[in-house]
Amino acid sequence: MAARADRIVLVLPSLERGGGERVLLQLAGLFLTAGREVHVVTLIGGGALRSLVPAGVTLHELIDGGDPPKGLALAWKAYPRLISLVRKTKPHAVLSTMTGTNLLAVLACKRARVRIRLVLREAASLVNAKGFLKRQAMRWLYGLADGIVAVSAGVAQDLRKLGLPHDRIHVIRNPVDVERLRYLAEVGPSLSRHVDESYVATLGRLAEQKDHATLLHAYAASALRASHRLVIVGEGEEHEKLLWLVKELGLTDRVEFTGAMDNPYHVLANAKLHVLSSRWEGYPNVLLEALALGVPVVSTDCPHGPREILDDGRYGRLVPVADCAILARAMDAELKQPASGVDAVLATHRPQVVASRYLALLDGGVGEEQS
Numbered sequence: 001m002a003a004r005a006d007r008i009v010l011v012l013p014s015l016e017r018g019g020g021e022r023v024l025l026q027l028a029g030l031f032l033t034a035g036r037e038v039h040v041v042t043l044i045g046g047g048a049l050r051s052l053v054p055a056g057v058t059l060h061e062l063i064d065g066g067d068p069p070k071g072l073a074l075a076w077k078a079y080p081r082l083i084s085l086v087r088k089t090k091p092h093a094v095l096s097t098m099t100g101t102n103l104l105a106v107l108a109c110k111r112a113r114v115r116i117r118l119v120l121r122e123a124a125s126l127v128n129a130k131g132f133l134k135r136q137a138m139r140w141l142y143g144l145a146d147g148i149v150a151v152s153a154g155v156a157q158d159l160r161k162l163g164l165p166h167d168r169i170h171v172i173r174n175p176v177d178v179e180r181l182r183y184l185a186e187v188g189p190s191l192s193r194h195v196d197e198s199y200v201a202t203l204g205r206l207a208e209q210k211d212h213a214t215l216l217h218a219y220a221a222s223a224l225r226a227s228h229r230l231v232i233v234g235e236g237e238e239h240e241k242l243l244w245l246v247k248e249l250g251l252t253d254r255v256e257f258t259g260a261m262d263n264p265y266h267v268l269a270n271a272k273l274h275v276l277s278s279r280w281e282g283y284p285n286v287l288l289e290a291l292a293l294g295v296p297v298v299s300t301d302c303p304h305g306p307r308e309i310l311d312d313g314r315y316g317r318l319v320p321v322a323d324c325a326i327l328a329r330a331m332d333a334e335l336k337q338p339a340s341g342v343d344a345v346l347a348t349h350r351p352q353v354v355a356s357r358y359l360a361l362l363d364g365g366v367g368e369e370q371s
Contacts, residue, residue: 003092003363003364004092004363005036005091005092005093005117005359005362005363005364006036006037006092007036007037007039007089007090007091007092007093008031008036008037008038008039008091008092008093008094008095008362009039009040009041009085009086009089009091009093009094009095010024010027010028010038010039010040010041010094010095010096010097011041011042011043011082011094011095011096011097011101011105012024012040012041012042012043012096012097012098012101013042013043013044013098013100013101014042014043014044014045014046014047014065015042015046015047015048015049015050015052015053016044016047016048016049017047017048017049017260017262018049019123019174019284019285019286020097020098020121020123021047021049022049022052022285023097023123023174023175023285024040024095024097024121025040025049025052025053025054026175026177026351027095027175027354027355027358028040028053028054028057029054029057030175030351030352030354030355031355031358031359032054032056032057034355034359036359038054038056038057038058039057039058039059039060039089039091040053040057040058040059040060041060041061041062041082041085042059042060042061042062043062043063043068043074043078043082043101043104044061044062044063044065044068044074045061045062045063045064045065045068046061046064046065046066047065048260048262049262060085062077062078062081062082062085063077063078063081075100075104078104079104079107079108082104082105082108083108083111083112086108086109086112086114086116087112087114090114091114091116092116092117092362093116093117093118093119093362093363094109094116094117094118094119095119095120095121095358095362096118096119096120096121097120097121097123098123098124099122099124099134099138102120102121102122102141102142102145103137103138103141105118105120106118106120106141106142106144106145107141110144117146117147117362117363117364118144118145118146118147119145119146119147119148119149119358119361119362120142120145120147120148120149121148121149121151122142122148122149122150122151122155122159122282123151123155123282123283124155124282125154125155125158125280125281125282125302125303125304126155126158126159126161126162127158127280127303127304135162138162138164139162139163139164142159142162142164143164143165145168146168146364147168147170147361148164148168148169148170149170149171149172149358149361150169150170150171150172151171151172151173151174151282151283151305152171152173152282152283152304152305152308153171153304153308154303154304154305154308155282155283155304155305156169156170156171157304158304170357170361172354172357172358172361173283173308173348173349173354174283174285174288174349174354175349175350175351175353175354175355176285176288176289176292176346176349176350176351177351178292178346181265181289181292181293182269182292182293184263184265184266185265185266185268185269185293186266187263187266188261188263188264188265188266188267189261189263189266189267190266190267190270191231191256191258191267192258193256197228197229198227198228198229198272199228199229199230199231199256199270199271199272200219200224200228200229200230200231200271200272200273200274200275200331201230201231201232201233201267201268201271201273201274201275201295202215202230202231202232202233202234202274202275202276202277203233203234203264203267203268203274203286204233204234204276204278204286205234205235205236206232206234206235206236206237206238206239206242207236207237207238208238208279209278209279209280209281210234210236210238210277210278210279211277211278211279211300211321211322212232212238212242212277213241213242213245214277214322214323214324214327215230215275215277215324215327216230216242216245216246216249216251216255217249217324218275218277218324218325218327218328218331219251219254219255219328219331220249220250220251221324221325221328222328222329222331222332223332224273224331224332224335225251225254228272228273228335229254229255229256230251230254230255230256231255231256231258231267231271232255232256232257232258233258233259233260233261233264233267233268234258234259234260235259235260239257242257243257265289265293268286268289268290268293268295269293269294269295271290271295272295272296272335273295273296273297273298273331273334273335273338274286274287274290274295274296274297274298275297275298275299275327275331276297276298276299276300276306277299277300277327278299278300278302278306278321279300279302279321279322280302280303280304281302281303281304281305281306282304282305283304283305283308283309284299284305284306284309287299287305287306287309287310287316288309288345288346288349291315291316291342291345291346292342292346296316296334296335296338296339297310297315297316297317297334297339298316298317298318298319298327298330298331298334299316299317299318299319300318300319300320300321300322300327301318301319301320301321302321306318309345310339310345311345314339314341315339315341315342315345316334316339317330317333317334317339
């Protein structure tokens with residue numbers, strides 16, 4: 001019989017805005033409700049999501065968030081501190097997320113020489129992980145973990161291709177708390193201007209992965225350009241490049257960049273359509289969040305997640321990656337005839353269901369059927 005993990009440590013890189021960070025904080029609260037002692041460990045302190053750490057959860061910040069080191073320097077500094085913390089807290093189970101943090105957690109837990117059940121959560125598609133050393137490190141260190149959570153069947157397939165033990169890979173999809181989303185949508189800030197205009201929205205970091213350039217070209221070619229503004233929520237390294245593209249396409253008075261938002265759900269809930277134009281994903285929660293708020297969606301059929309979430313296009317249109325012409329037509333079509341019947345897909349992502357699967361795995365059982 002599996003031993004119950006009464007003390008659980010969750011390890012993540014920081015509490016800056018991000019899907020993985022929000023998921024682990026949500027799980028922390030659910031584990032606490034289930035009667036477990038919960039510790040959240042961040043490599044870097046501070047962060048916009050720090051206030052979301054549930055009351056009753058112990059927060060440990062390994063490095064001051066003022067001017068933290070990056071890359072290998074961060075890992076080198078955090079490594080001995082994580083070892084010390086593991087030895088001090090003596091958890092029954094450790095759950096880590098994000099690839100770099102996962103690799104560090106494996107090394108620290110093995111070096112601590114404390115008997116721990118170690119589970120790694122992998123949320124990223126490895127399609128773009130071309131680095132040989134990274135793949136070799138994952139192949140070696142992930143193989144030392146007791147369990148590996150893949151957030152989608154596609155990510156699980158990527159992990160299998162690394163040669164990791166199939167019986168340790170478990171698909172557990174992300175939780176979506178529909179009631180909390182609706183509450184956040186009620187209390188969240190609205191757009192600063194043009195509040196009465198209809199708009200299409202996209203939420204996501206302004207990065208190459210999200211391919212906002214294709215979205216802008218599609219929007220420029222679509223019929224909805226005349227009837228709906230385009231609102232882009234997020235910040236990132238592509239911001240200046242995208243501003244120039246907006247100007248080049250003659251969209252300056254039609255596109256609004258809001259920057260990052262701690263609570264973007266009022267903006268999302270009032271959109272007429274949400275578009276995900278990514279080149280790759282792991283399991284994009286924003287599609288589920290849009291469906292939970294009653295917002296129609298269009299997404300690229302990128303690896304991995306959109307096809308699984310939208311049930312092969314049943315709950316929203318899927319389009320090829322980087323094809324602005326097809327994306328433009330799909331946006332127009334989805335506005336005219338949105339998909340319906342999304343309750344079934346939302347039910348499988350209920351937070352309590354997801355948390356019970358994680359706890360089963362952390363306790364030494366099987367969180368979900370191996371994929």
